Amino acid sequence: MKWLSRKVTCNSHGQDSSYFLGWQEYEKNPYDEFQNPNGIIQMGLAENQLSFHLSESWLSRNPDAAGFKRDGESIFKEIALFQDYHGLPAFKNALVGFMEKIRGHKVSFDPKKLVLTAGATSANETLIFCLAEPGEAFLLPTPYYPGFDRDLKWRTGVEIVPIHCSSSNGFRITQSALDDAYKQAQKSNLSVKGVLITNPSNPLGTTVSREELSLLINFVSAKEIHLISDEIYSGTVFDSPDFISIVEELKDKNLEDTDVWNRVHIVYSLSKDLGLPGFRVGAIYSNDEIVVAAATKMSSFGLVSSQTQYLLSAMLSDKMFTSNYIAENQKKLRERHDMLVLGLQEVGISCLKSNAGLFCWVDMRHLLSSNTFEAEMELWKKILYKVGLNVSPGSSCHCTEPGWFRVCFANMGEETLKLSLQRIKAFVESTMTSNNDVGAYSQRQSPRNSRRRSIPNWVLRLSSHDRESDR
C-alpha cells in the first residue's frame, strides 16, 4: 500500500526547478561583505529592501500600533482572540485605501469584496480551488513566476497551459498566442477555466498595456472564462507607462456589473509593494459574491495573523505615510533599475525595457554557446558557481527562448549591486577572450546541439504537456 499521498511523491511542488536549486546553492555559500566576500550574491530573490527606513521611522513614531495598544491602553487580549475570517475591518478598510491610492484613485474597492489570505501564495491557490476542478486548466502567458507551478497546480490538481510570448514583440500577449494556447488545451482535452496574468509582470518587469488588457477582456468574455490579475507588483511601477489595473480597463469599457465583471478577480499582497513578505499578507478581490463567500471560508486555512493586521491597519491608515512611501519607494526602485541596466549595457548586455518590478529581464542570448536550453543551463551554472551570482534562468520561468535571465536588484545594498556588476563585467570579458579561442573549434563540431530538443525534460514535466509543442 502506498504510505503517502501522491502529492508527496510527485514533483508538482516545482522545487526541483533551477529557480529553487539556485537558492539552495546560495544558502550553502552566501555572500557577506566581511565574512564571505567571495560567496554567491543572491539575485534570484524578488524582495524589496530599499525602503525599510521609511517603515522603521513610522514605527518609532507610532508605538501604540506595535505594542498592542490603543490610546495607550492594552488591547492584547482583543487582538490575540480575534480569528474572524472576515478580517479586522480597520485593516481591510486601510488595505483597500492603499490599493486605491496605488491606482491613482481611478477605481474604488469595496472592503466587503476583499478576502484576506496568508500571502499571495495562498490567495492564488484559493482562487484556483474556487474556480476550477482537478484536471481543468488555466492559461498563463510565458515567461511566468516559477512558484505558480506549485501555487496553482500542486494541491488543486489544475493544469497550466502556456500562452507563448516571444521577444520578437517584447513578450507582449497577442491574439494568436491566446488562440493557440486555447486550441492546445482543447487538443489535450483540457477544459479551460480562465487566464491568469501578472501585471506588472514577473519576470518581465513590464506593465501590461491597455491593448493587451483589452484583448484579454474580449478573450475571456468570448470564452466565458475567468481572468485572474495578480497585481502584487502594482506599487513598484517606477516609470511610464502608468500602471493600468484590470478593473480600470473594465470601467473604461463600461463593463461594470456585467458577466465579465464578475469573472475578473484580483490578487494582491504587501510582500513586494511594502517589502513585508514575512508578514504573509495577501488578498483576493472579487465582484462575484459566491467566490468571495467560498474564498472567505477557505481563508480559514491561512488567515493573516491578527497581530499583523492590527499593526498594518494603523500603518496603512496613515495617508501621509503611504503617499510618501509609494513615491520614495518608486524613486529608489528606478535608481536601482537604472544602475543595473546601465551597468549591464557597459558590457554589451541588454535588458527588456521595463518600468516596474524588482528585477530586470536580461538578454544573455549572445553569451550562449548554442541556442538551446542546455546551453542556457551551462551558462547559468557558470554564472552561479564561477561568477557567484544566483540569477534565475528563463527556462525556470517557462520562457520558450533560451538565453533570458531574471536578475533582481532591490534585495541588496548598493555596494553589493556594484560588486555583482563588476563580477559580470569580469565574466563577460573573460568569455569574450575564450570565445575567440574556442569559436573556431566549435564551428568544427557537428551541429548536434541545434537538433536537440529545445526544451529540457524537467521543464516539460512542470507544465501540463508531456511533449513539446510543434513550436
Added chain:
Amino acid sequence: MGSTSSEQQKNLLSKIATNHGHGEDSPYFDGWKAYDENPYHPTKNPDGVIQMGLAENQLCFDFIEDWIKRNPQASICTTEGIQEFKDTAIFQDYHGLPAFREAVAKFMGKVRGERVRFDPDRIVMGGGSTGANEMITFCLADPGDAFLIPSPYYPAFDRDLRWRTGVQLLPIICESSNDFKITKAALEMAYEKAQQANINVKGLMIINPSNPLGTILDKETLQTIVSFINQKNIHLICDEIYAATVFSQPKFISIAEIIEGDGSCNPNLIHIVYSLSKDMGFPGFRVGIIYSYNDEVVNCARKMSSFGLVSTQTQHLIASMLSDDEFIGKFIIENSNRLATRYKNIRRELDKVSIGCLKSNAGLFCWMDLRKLLKEPTLQEEMVLWGKIIKEVKLNFSPGSSFHCYEPGWFRVCFANMDDETMEIALKRLQKFVKRSKEKRCGSKEEILQKQSSAKHLIS
C-alpha cells in the same frame, strides 16, 4: 449583456466553491449566528445570548499582558525591538525562524512535563491547527481515501480534513456506557466497515485531550491504538492542541511518550498536530504546527506550509515569550489552576440541579448530560431542546449531534471564554431552566396521574 442566472454563475465555479463541504450549515455554527445577532453584554445587553459554544481560553490574559508590558523587545516594532524589524519582515523561509522552532519545541516538551523532547527540525508551520490538519491530510491521503475518527468529534474536521482534500471521515462509534472510551472492538468494526465498502483507510485521527469530551486517553488506550495502526499499517495523527489545558489527574500522556518507549511502533506512521490557540489563548495569531516522525512528510509539509506560514512578526513574539522559562513554567501552572477552578465551580452548580457531565480533566468545556431533559431520546428532541436553550435560556450550547455523537442529549458547554460574573449568570439561567423543566415534567406527570385516577374512578 444581461447578468448570468445564478445557476449558470455557479457552473462557472468549482464544486468545492459551491458545495456545502465547508460545513457551515451545521447547528454548531447556527448557534454562533444566534449569538452574533444578540450577544450578551453585562450592561448594554444583559438579556442577550451568552456564548458557550466557543472553545477559547480567556483565563490568563492578565498574566500574559503583564509579560508583554515587561518585554517590549519581543515586538519587533517597538523602540526596543526595532533593530530586528527589517530582518524579520523580509524573512519568508518556510523553515521558520530558528528561534521560533526551538521555542515551540521546548514549550511542547514542558507541557508534557519534560517527559519527552521535541526536535525543532521536525517542527513545520501551518495556518493554525486548521491549516495544519488540512495539510497533514493532503500529505497522507489522496481523494477518496479515508481517515477513521472517534466520535463525537470537533465539527470543523468535516471541513478541515475533507473539503478541499476529497478525503472521507469514517466515525469510530464511542458510547456513554463506557464513558466514550475508544475500544479495540470499535476500531476493528470501523475498519471492517470501510473494507466492506471498498474504502481505502489511510489513517486514524485522534484528538487528545478530546474535543468535545474534555477527557484524556489513558496509556492502555493509546497502546491499543498504536498496535492497531501498526498492524493495519495506517497513519496515526494526534491532534494535541489541548495538551496544556489538563487541569487535574490523571496526567496527560502524549503519543510522543508512547512511541519513544515502544521500539515496535513504526515512527513513520506517527504525526502530531499542535497549536497555541487553546493552550495559550492566541487563536488570532494562527500558530499551527505539524510535528512528524516521518522525514518525507516533514519535507513535503514544509513545502506545503508556504500556503499558511506564521507571520514572522508573530513568530518573533512567540519565540521570545516561549523562551522565557520562568514565565512559561508559571503560566502552565496558573493556566491549569484557573481551568480547574472553573470546572469545579460548574460541576458544583450543576450538581445542585442534578445535571451531570462526563467526568473530565482537560479542555475548555464540559460534556454535559441533558438526556433526562429530552422528551424522547431522539435527534429531533435534541434539536428541540437546543432551540429552547438558545432562544429561551439564551445560552449558546453546542448540541452533541453537531459533533456526530450518536446518542442524543449530550451538549458541549464552554467555560473558559468568559469572566466569573458572566459564568455565574449563565449557570443561574441554566439552573432556572432545569428547575422549570422538572416542574413541567412533574406537572405533566401529575396531570397524567390525575387522568389515570379519574379514569379508574370512571371504570370502577
